[in-house]
Amino acid sequence: MPERGGGRGVVATESMAAGDLILVSRPLAYVASEFGSLPEAEALVESINCNDVSQADRALLLDLHAGDEFEDGGGDMGLTQEHLYGIIGCNSFGEEFTDFAASLARAPQGAGPHQVGHLGLWHSFSMLNHSCAPNAVNYVLGDSMAVFAAAPVQQGRELCINYLGAASLRPVEERQAGLAEAYAFACACPRCSLELLHGCSMAVAPSGSGGSGGGGPVSVSEELQVRLRVAEGGVLLGRCAELAAELQEQQQQHQQQCQAAAASPLDQLPALTALAARAAADLAAAERLLTPAQELLQQSQALMQQAQAQAQAQAQAQAQAVQWLRAAAYELYAVRTAAVEAAARCAEAVEADTSSSSSPPTAGEPAASEAPAAQQAAAAAAALTEGLWCETAGALERQLGVVAAVAPHSDLHLFLATKALALAQAADGRASGRAAAGRGALQGAAAAGQQQGAQQGPGSGGVGGAGGEVPDSATALARCCAVVRGRYGRRLSDAAVQRLLEGAAWGLSQVAV
Ligand SMILES: C[S@@+](CC[C@H](N)C(=O)[O-])C[C@H]1O[C@@H](n2cnc3c(N)ncnc32)[C@H](O)[C@@H]1O
CATH class of the missing domain: 1.20.1050 (Glutathione S-transferase Yfyf (Class Pi); Chain A, domain 2)
Structure with a gap:
């Protein structure tokens, strides 16, 4: 995506409505864990090392982004452990499924009722970039990854999901810090740009809410609501951006009008009169200050x-x-x-x-002793x-x-x-x-x-x-x-x-x- 300085991404080849299915991706690697717990990256590495992964899938794994140091796809070294951890860090998706009912409905075939936490790697899903105002949302169904449009999307627009989970509700500085730490990029999505421009955060996390940025577990229903809100935010932001462009255009017109007006001396008269009035007011204020200043001088x-x-x-x-x-x-x-x-x-x-x-003592004189x-x-x-x-x-x-x-x-x-x-x-x-x-x-x-x-x-x-x-x-x-x-x-x-x-x-x- 040249607009974000390189890297791949997914673009809508046709316009779509909210809820449209975008893609379904089968896993390259997938591990399940107990209900409520997220599997460790080591478990995923172990499953790949144990030859669970075919040669074709290994090539697809090597194709995934693993950080700047593996830009050449690992070169002749093939898939080293370090490279593998880089791939998992940049592309894996996992949930602990604290929402019991939804977890069961999505549990992969053969997984016991308690084997619903999961971590996996999906190739086409891994091509999606992040936005804090995403227009797509992803779900793990069984062990497959499904991605749906979360808002009406115009043809040619980039499709983005939210990497942060519930942490996407955090203030902009925290989101930026989380993404920089976990994925080494500075998010420049419209929401971040707007919030950074105005020095404010449009969304503040409700107290106690967690997400991949830290904090406690979040239920699926809660997370769904969050994603919906974020998606709505994305639509609103799109509208904001259009309005901003219109305003900018108007501003330019005004500037041109002002320049034209300034060129004509007669039109400057009101401005000069206003300036003179302000100068008179300043003078009066200065005169009012003079007496107390003189008194102060005398006192000092x-x-x-x-x-x-x-x-x-x-x-x-x-x-x-x-x-x-x-x-x-x-x-x-x-x-x-x-x-x-x-x-x-x-x-x-x-x-x-x-x-x-020392002469002989006479009467009344002290004795020689x-x-x-x-x-x-x-x-x-x-x-x-x-x-x-x-x-x-x-x-x-x-x-x-x-x-x-x-x-x-x-x-x-x-x-x-x-x-x-x-x-x-x-x-x-x-x-x-x-x-x-x-x-x-x-x-x-x-x-x-x-x-x-x-x-x-x-x-x-x-x-x-x-x-x-x-x-x-x-x-x-x-x-x-x-x-x-x-x-x-x-x-x-x-x-x-x-x-x-x-x-x-x-x-x-x-x-x-
Ligand atoms: C799952 S991959 C997404 C696909 C990736 N762009 C590629 O070329 O393979 C995640 C990586 O994409 C990049 N990325 C994702 N979202 C981004 C964004 N909004 N701005 C810049 N880079 C982003 C980051 O390097 C991140 O580590």
């Missing part, structure tokens, strides 16, 4: 101003928080320094006490001083890291560095290790200043010498001043630099005990 402007004010307030609050944090840090180091100084004084007092107790206790106290005080210093130095180091990370332009880490250096000197002028740590902190501050700040002149940024000598307070102060100048000289006024230097000097004077 007010909101924006509010947001700006909020952002300013937030920035101020942030700046205040930074100032507060800075003050808190100064406070902390002042307290720690005071504690270290107190501990040092305590140690000095205990030491003085101990040395005075108490001297070890005083020594212990001195040792404890020294340990306390040491511990406090270590803690303070550790805290200074951590603060330095934090300040350098979050506020690289702050002068706080300079202060912290000078503090660390002074502490190292004050705590133990001979402990070069600790002093070196203080010097290192000062150098770190200077290096941060060099990276972040303005360019420094030669020698101005170097804080601390390369040797292990601990610089005195005045040297440290001079080096701090160099750092400050190097870092802030460009961006700060002279007065501001002076204030910073004074601040650093003040810090040193507080701790250089």
Whole structure:
């Protein structure tokens, strides 16, 4: 059939009425099964393999369509098992006969009352193609296949049956999917085309109805009704197609008339007037929208101003928080320094006490036996001083890291560095290790200043010498001043630099005990 892209089919050689017998086909292979059950394809294969089939029928079997891969009829290979399964898949027809009375009436001769389910292959019947709106219907009578016209058929029309059984009532997508899966073709019958075109299904299966597309068994009477309905649908569809053709013709005429009318300018006047009226209406609608739009604009402007004010307030609050944090840090180091100084004084007092107790005791003075206790106290005080210093130095180091990370332009880490250096000197002028740590902190501050700040002149940024000598307070102060100048000289006024230097000097004077 060229109109469906190849393949064979059956065409009416003369017009016929609904109910006319089209063909009766004897089986090439046929197996019966128990009432209510459909025989398996294996049973049919077995009956063919057991030489039940004559040579002539074998040739007819080979003539049947078996899928695209067997288009050459199997070639020299003859009838392989694979080919046979392909033939059965494409052409076999079977029913389980759940309608008991009708089943008995159709049962093949010799079949017992329970042997009424069947599966078979019929040659001329296998030439019929499928349509979801078929004009022919088939019945198994005995083991023969009879095909009748299910609607009036004009000469030259293709005769089609329904491959789907009751599943032909399913929506178009399901029918298409079922046919594609079982027979590997996309159905383009008038019903499918119409339903696909309009995106709707003209028939929806009643709930619980089955068919070869899946679901439970369907009785024969039910299936007959289904086929009748489908056949009626086919007739209606034919009428629809004719109407569609008429409509298309009319549409073309209208189009031609419109084109002719468009060519004449006078005829365009009503269309232009209508367009103008629509434009006026659009304008009025736009004007109506203008006032609320203006109001919205004003509202959003007010909101924006509010947001700006909020952002300013937030920035101020942030700046205040930074100032507060800075003050808190100064406070902390002042307290720690005071504690270290107190501990040092305590140690000095205990030491003085101990040395005075080494001279002979006078009346009212503590006995010589108490001297070890005083020594212990001195040792404890020294340990306390040491511990406090270590803690303070550790805290200074951590603060330095934090300040350098979050506020690289702050002068706080300079202060912290000078503090660390002074502490190292004050705590133990001979402990070069600790002093070196203080010097290192000062150098770190200077290096941060060099990276972040303005360019420094030669020698101005170097804080601390390369040797292990601990610089005195005045040297440290001079080096701090160099750092400050190097870092802030460009961006700060002279007065501001002076204030910073004074601040650093003040810090040193507080701790250089
Ligand atoms: C029982 S055979 C029908 C006869 C077949 N056209 C032939 O040439 O032998 C079934 C096969 O025919 C083709 N067929 C049947 N109905 C069709 C349809 N409506 N559109 C396209 N192909 C169809 C499919 O390839 C299907 O597997």
